[in-house]
Amino acid sequence: MDNPQPFQPHRQAAEILVVDDDQRILNTLAALLRQHGYRVTEALGGHAACEALQTRVFDLAMLDLRMPDLDGFDVMAYAASAQPECGVVVVSGESGFTSVSRALRRGALDYIKKPFDPEELLETVRSVLGQQTLLRDHADMQSRLEKSEALHRYIVNSSPDIVFMLDQDGRFCFINNKVQSLLGYVPSELVGKHFSSMLDDQDVARGSYAILDANVSSDNPRTLELRMKTRGSRKANRHFEVTAFPIDPNTWPHLSGARERASSHKARFYGTARDVTERKEAEAFINFQAYHDLLTRLPNRALFKDRLNLAITHARRNGQKLAVMFLDLDRFKVINDTLGHAMGDRLLQAVTRRLESCLRKGDTLSRFGGDEFTLLLPAIHSEEDAKRIALKLIDALKSPFQLGEHEVFVGVSIGISVFPDAGDSLDQLIQNADIAMYHVKGRGKGDYRFFSDAMSTDTANRLSLERDLRQALERDELRVFYQPQVCAKTNRVVGLEALVRWQHPERGLLYPGEFLPLAEETRLIDNLSNRVITTACREVGQWIRNGHRDLRLAVNLSPIQVEHPRFVDSLIQQLTRHDFPTRNLEIEITENVIMNDLEQISQKLQELAEYGVRIAIDDFGTGYSSLNYIHRLPIHTLKVDQSFVRDIRNGDDGACIVNAIIAMAHGLKLEIVAEGVETDAQLAYLRQLGCHQVQGFFYGPPQPAERIALLLGEEARPAILA
Secondary structure: OOOOOOOOOOOOOOEEEEEEOOHHHHHHHHHHHHHOOOEEEEEEOHHHHHHHHHHOOOOEEEEOOOOOOOOHHHHHHHHHHHOOOOEEEEEEOOOOHHHHHHHHHOOOOEEEEOOOOHHHHHHHHHHHHHHHHHHHHHHHHHHHHHHHHHHHHHHHHHOOOEEEEEOOOOEEEEEOOHHHHHHOOOHHHHOOOEHHHHEOHHHHHHHHHHHOOOOOOOOOOEEEEEEEOOOOOOOOOEEEEEEEEEOOOOOOOOOOOHHHHHHHHHOOEEEEEEEOHHHHHHHHHHHHHHHEOOOOOOEOHHHHHHHHHHHHHHHHHHOOEEEEEEEEEEOHHHHHHHHOHHHHHHHHHHHHHHHHOOOOOOOEEEEEEOOEEEEEEEEEOOHHHHHHHHHHHHHHOOOOEEEOOEEEOOEEEEEEEEEOOOOOOHHHHHHHHHHHHHHHHHOOOOOEEEOOHHHHHHHHHHHHHHHHHHHHHHHOOEEEEEEEEEEOOOOEEEEEEEEEEEEEOOOEEEOHHHHHHHHHHOOOHHHHHHHHHHHHHHHHHHHHHOOOOOOEEEEEOOHHHHHOOOHHHHHHHHHHHOOOOHHHEEEEEEHHHHHHOHHHHHHHHHHHHHHOOEEEEEEEOOOOOOHHHHHHOOOOEEEEOHHHHHOOOOOOHHHHHHHHHHHHHHHHOOEEEEOOOOOHHHHHHHHHHOOOEEOOHHHOOOEEHHHHHHHHHOOOOOOEEO
16 A cells, blocks of 8 residues: 655644554554644553653544553543544454443544544544634634624624614614713614604604715715603703614624624614714803803893894884883992992892893893893884883882892983884994983983983084094193182191193083093093193192102092002102102002902002102092991092082081081091082081081182192181291
8 A cells, every 4th residue: 555645734743642552553543643744642552652742742642442551541531621622533352342431432533443544534534633723713704703793793883973873764773881871771672663762752753864865875965963762751852963874684793692693683774873962062151152141041142133133123013112121220330330230240140030030021121231232022012012121111110129138229220212213233232322321321320211312412412522532632622620728726827639621622611520420431531631640740749849858749530540559659650750749649549459469459559658749538428328348548648529529507407417427537547528618507517527628619710730830829818838
């Protein structure tokens, strides 16, 4: 018999254990296998075979059954335990059915009878090793597949998104665990249910059409935002970005579980749903911020104008009227300055609630800025409709507001413009309502007025005055007048209060009440005040250097000046520039300016006091009078408002307030200046109370510098100069 061709294994040569108790047969079989490229280990008897199985790994064991020390069955049992992947082929002289059957039951892969045919034996070895290779490759593939499926399952269930599959009808075949943490559904409960059962009622039709649309494909998936219901919760529905596309079930990998395999086999759509609720809420908040006032939650100016534009278009198309109201709160600034911004904010919120209670459906109330509101009344029949609403608004604010321990009162002044009579554009209607509101303010507040053409003339005058005031600053038309402050006991002039006048080229000499409010509104007050201080420092400084060393200059400061961050530095620089002694300057500020920002103002006044500047509280008693802040601030003087001085009559009760203020000043060791003294009776009463200084028309009106210079140069006057 020709020798068989050597076997060329496709992988590393197989390790074969040959076991027999006959040395000759053992050598022959080992030599045959080595000749054909196998790596062979010989074991003479069963004990030697077990020792070899302990030290080396084999692909195949070829063993005899009948061995004296340890037979083949025992070796097979040991191999099954020590190396279960090692195949066994029996090579034995035992040919009985019982032995063969027993060997095969114990795990033998084949049985070769001695004496063996070499070619048959080699073919059996190749066949068994081939089987072993296939089994190992299959097991390896199965293990990799299981690992892959486990990884896929982990990825799907660990995904931050909901992953799902739908059948042809849109019912869930599979959905991952994320649906439970996001929406509260147990995945097994959803399988078999239509996906629309999870959608918000308003999104059912849109969602069903989009996902099951025939134009959707894996290359052209459909992505849309849908709201989904939460299960068993009172929480609001959540927003999801859903992406879905059809799949071919024949190319989709089946899952390992029987139920999952069946479900995935029915799958026709694959999709993901990403929770975008936080993004949607952030977008909604940003959008709300852009078009609403965060304090009152009302529409802001931009949204109001947008709605007014639409209302004008609608009214013009249908031949209807509409009304725009401009509302300004009365006394709000006093309350805000007195109680602080936090209380002011609470008051605005309370006012908003009352105003909203007066509105019709479709009306738009807007916070226009500060304490100003605008109101749109679309589709009114006549001015009577607007009048009725205006009266309701005024009446709604008449009762007091409770802010903590404080009971406060505010009113409202309302200007009304009606489309198309008072304007046919957005800007005209708002501007004319604003003009009408200012006319209400000028007539005593707490009322309403409709815009009329006559009001435009007044507005034109106001614009003209603003233009002239700007030119006055450029042309140096402002003048500084001085009113003496006189010692009540000695009649000596101890100070001069600087007061501004405007020498208008056409209107003549204008008093502060005619232009200072406009200067504050147009922010020209800072420039104007600096001019006054510069002129006063130059003129009064000259008189001080001429011998009146104790002459005091008193100047009024506006809130805008005092609140400026560089107020102290700017004032000291002006004094230094004009070589004006700081101890001769007394600044006058109102209580409301102090209480507007007590901490900041206190710090600034303390700095000025350290420079030697004196501090006076102007119009004391008309604002937020408090011993607390007087103790905290470096105050030198209290000025009694002229309205209290005017009430002084011999024996009248109207003098009680003056009595109280002067008594308090004495107790606090502060100086007192009484303003507006006009009669002998007033002067005598103030002297009796111990008032230190007085000023007013009793000693003459405010006069220009040249008249004051003459006064200072004359000695034969009722008042003796300091």
